[in-house]
Amino acid sequence: MEDRIDVLLVEDNEDQIHFIQRVLDRRRFNVTVITDGRHALNYIRDHDLEFHVILLDYRLPSMNGMEILFKIQELQKELAIIFLTIETGIELVVDAMKHGAMDFMPKTNRFYEGLPSMVEKVYALHRARIEKKHIEQKLMESEKRAAEELRKSLHEKELLLREIHHRVKNNLSLISSLLHFQERLPQSETIRPLLANTRSRIKAMALVHDKLYNNTDLAHINFSDYCRDLARFLFQTFPLPYGRQIEFTLDVEKAVLDIDMLIPCGLIINELVTNSIKHAFPPEIDSPAIHISFHSEDGYYFLKISDNGIGLPEKIDLNPTKTLGLFVLQSLVEQLEGTLDIQRNSGTTFSIRFMIPSLSASPFRK
Amino acid sequence: MRHLGVLVVEDEVLLRRYTISLLNRRGCHTIGETSYGETAVEMNHKLLPDLILMDIRLKGRMNGIEAARKISQDSQTPILFMTAYDYLEQVKNEKIPNTLGFMNKPVDDIELDFYLNKIDCQ
Numbered sequence: 270m271e272d273r274i275d276v277l278l279v280e281d282n283e284d285q286i287h288f289i290q291r292v293l294d295r296r297r298f299n300v301t302v303i304t305d306g307r308h309a310l311n312y313i314r315d316h317d318l319e320f321h322v323i324l325l326d327y328r329l330p331s332m333n334g335m336e337i338l339f340k341i342q343e344l345q346k347e348l349a350i351i352f353l354t355i356e357t358g359i360e361l362v363v364d365a366m367k368h369g370a371m372d373f374m375p376k377t378n379r380f381y382e383g384l385p386s387m388v389e390k391v392y393a394l395h396r397a398r399i400e401k402k403h404i405e406q407k408l409m410e411s412e413k414r415a416a417e418e419l420r421k422s423l424h425e426k427e428l429l430l431r432e433i434h435h436r437v438k439n440n441l442s443l444i445s446s447l448l449h450f451q452e453r454l455p456q457s458e459t460i461r462p463l464l465a466n467t468r469s470r471i472k473a474m475a476l477v478h479d480k481l482y483n484n485t486d487l488a489h490i491n492f493s494d495y496c497r498d499l500a501r502f503l504f505q506t507f508p509l510p511y512g513r514q515i516e517f518t519l520d521v522e523k524a525v526l527d528i529d530m531l532i533p534c535g536l537i538i539n540e541l542v543t544n545s546i547k548h549a550f551p552p553e554i555d556s557p558a559i560h561i562s563f564h565s566e567d568g569y570y571f572l573k574i575s576d577n578g579i580g581l582p583e584k585i586d587l588n589p590t591k592t593l594g595l596f597v598l599q600s601l602v603e604q605l606e607g608t609l610d611i612q613r614n615s616g617t618t619f620s621i622r623f624m625i626p627s628l629s630a631s632p633f634r635k
Numbered sequence: 636m637r638h639l640g641v642l643v644v645e646d647e648v649l650l651r652r653y654t655i656s657l658l659n660r661r662g663c664h665t666i667g668e669t670s671y672g673e674t675a676v677e678m679n680h681k682l683l684p685d686l687i688l689m690d691i692r693l694k695g696r697m698n699g700i701e702a703a704r705k706i707s708q709d710s711q712t713p714i715l716f717m718t719a720y721d722y723l724e725q726v727k728n729e730k731i732p733n734t735l736g737f738m739n740k741p742v743d744d745i746e747l748d749f750y751l752n753k754i755d756c757q
Binding site: 596597600601603604 | 647648649652
């Protein structure tokens with residue numbers, strides 16, 4: 270057997286009360302009667318959880334049904350109210366529905382017959398409405414919780430990523446330092462330049478990680494800063510004899526390069542700048558200068574490293590046993606799927622052209 | 636060791652060159668190299684290598700597992716995977732036919748010798 274439905278009947282007419290109580294079966298409906306309007310409002314305010322459906326008459330002593338509806342709406346209580354009226358005008362009914370009545374029942378001759386099923390219907394509807402509201406609220410809470418957890422986890426991952434870049438940079442710096450000590454050993458005399466080369470390649474990579482973890486978005490760096498820092502390091506590591514200084518200029522467009530491109534670009538700059546410092550400026554070159562530029566055009570990036578030195582020999586041997594630098598350079602250009610162009614006019618210009626990647630990378634890639 | 640024709644599939648060019656150098660020093664002949672899974676499938680078809688060294692992360696849309704599965708469908712070429720720890724279990728679970736084995740990256744001499752001997756004995 271289903272639970273009984275608690276009904277509050279707000280009605281002042283004795284006959285009506287009698288008939289309504291008769292038509293609402295005691296086994297299904299438990300009816301409480303209040304005859305005064307103001308009394309009814311006070312009762313509803315304090316006991317709204319004690320009944321399921323309110324049958325509210327329009328004409329009542331001290332306060333009419335419409336006024337009670339207004340007050341209930343002000344209290345923001347959601348109640349299942351059926352508005353009862355002997356008036357035939359549609360305006361009153363529309364007004365009642367607008368102010369929170371769930372249904373209405375004109376007091377015509379056949380009014381009592383339809384009342385039980387209407388109370389059942391309104392009760393069911395009201396329960397469904399409450400259930401829906403409850404579920405919506407739960408859903409909102411769980412969505413909010415999920416969003417919060419997501420935000421937290423994202424933040425943790427960012428910290429972790431930063432930490433990893435930091436550690437990679439530290440480990441690379443450590444290897445760099447060890448190489449530096451090895452360079453200074455007397456028995457390293459003959460391989461000193463090789464060790465210094467290796468050290469600068471490691472520095473070029475460490476600098477990328479250094480710039481990445483110091484950047485807010487962790488994925489991109491200020492390429493101009495990177496080039497300047499790397500060049501400065503190289504001028505210090507491979508100084509020209511007799512204290513000659515190299516004039517360094519930089520023209521780098523703001524660009525979004527990810528780490529897959531930054532590392533090869535950094536290593537290319539390292540190879541080419543090192544090569545210029547070491548081979549392009551014999552004493553007869555008056556004011557040695559190196560220029561790095563980086564631009565995008567028509568879907569391509571152009572990275573250019575030029576010097577005003579003596580120029581490259583006509584024949585270049587790409588055999589790694591002869592010139593490792595050029596072999597490395599060639600491999601790095603291939604890594605970028607780019608092309609390498611060498612110009613020999615008043616010095617040497619290396620230009621590397623590679624495609625700007627589209628955003629839709631394979632999902633399997635990092 | 637006999638002259639094996641090897642196809643090397645690896646998207647990090649300098650690492651690929653290093654692997655090729657290890658192979659060359661063992662008398663193998665690198666007949667093809669690529670950064671792409673799609674190209675690897677084509678090259679296997681055209682060049683008929685005796686062995687494929689296959690990385691998992693590749694450029695392009697096809698990863699090493701997908702490329703290897705495709706290759707195993709239209710040939711008997713033995714495939715030797717090169718992988719870092721993160722993908723090892725995943726690749727093993729794929730149970731791709733003609734898998735010769737799994738090497739950790741970067742490839743070292745001892746592991747490479749072990750598998751090249753294995754092929755020699757087949």
